[in-house]
Amino acid sequence: MLRDVLSLIPDDARSILDVGCGSGALLQLIHQHNSACELHGIDFSTEMLSKAQHRVPGLKTQVADFNQRLPFADRQFDCIVSSNAMYAVSSPRHFVAELRRLTRSEGTIVVASPKHTARGTRILASHLSQVSIGRGVLDMVRFSACIAPNILIERMARKQSYHFFNADEIREFIGTGKIFPDTFAGQNWLFTISP
Incomplete structure (x- = not known):
């Protein structure tokens, strides 16, 4: 992006x-x-x-x-x-x-x-499809801290707290x-x- x-x-x-x-x-x-x-x-x-x-x-x-x-x-x-x-x-x-x-x-x-x-899981799936398995595993560990905040953001968007x-x-x-x-x-x- x-x-x-x-x-x-x-x-x-x-x-x-x-x-x-x-x-x-x-x-x-x-x-x-x-x-x-x-x-x-x-x-x-x-x-x-x-x-x-x-x-x-x-x-x-x-x-x-x-x-x-x-x-x-x-x-x-x-x-x-x-x-x-x-x-x-x-x-x-x-x-x-x-x-x-x-x-x-x-x-x-x-x-x-x-x-x-928008769904954060689609962004992650797209990224993982473009990298090696080893890199994908490392990135999943690195990005795991982002999963919960992204789920919260998506929920807030559905409730119209976010746009x-x-x-x-x-x-x-x-x-x-x-x-x-x-x-x-x-x-x-x-x-x-x-x-």
Whole structure:
């Protein structure tokens, strides 16, 4: 999924914000692809931001609550990316409005977010089908800590505490943006939002 998001970032983007950057995996890929970019990452977790700073040289980080006004000036970024963060906000409309506020008029917003039918087990099965048996066993052990949280997230989505989106909802968000082929084993939408 991160490589799919990376493929939609314009090569000429000089300032990039990752909203919900976690431990910085996407930012690390961006830095490897274009080390001249000014990279910013925000997350609600100081622990994740610390990990991101260790992964990405020169990364600027801030703790942020995505349900509030984000701590940046209007039209500050050439590109904003957000992978698997929008589903957890209280108001996706407010979240999208904030991303638009922060993006330059000629900029790009790239979002990956779960489909209304998403299941973490499908993502895991897809991964295991692509690796050796030995690697699969090791990955199952490594990923076992993620299984319970993913089951909880799926249950919260069914109860509408989290937002897993259908195609009509995504079309409502994107304006003149575009929906791309599925990502993350077909469990996530990948789309751009017009600033």
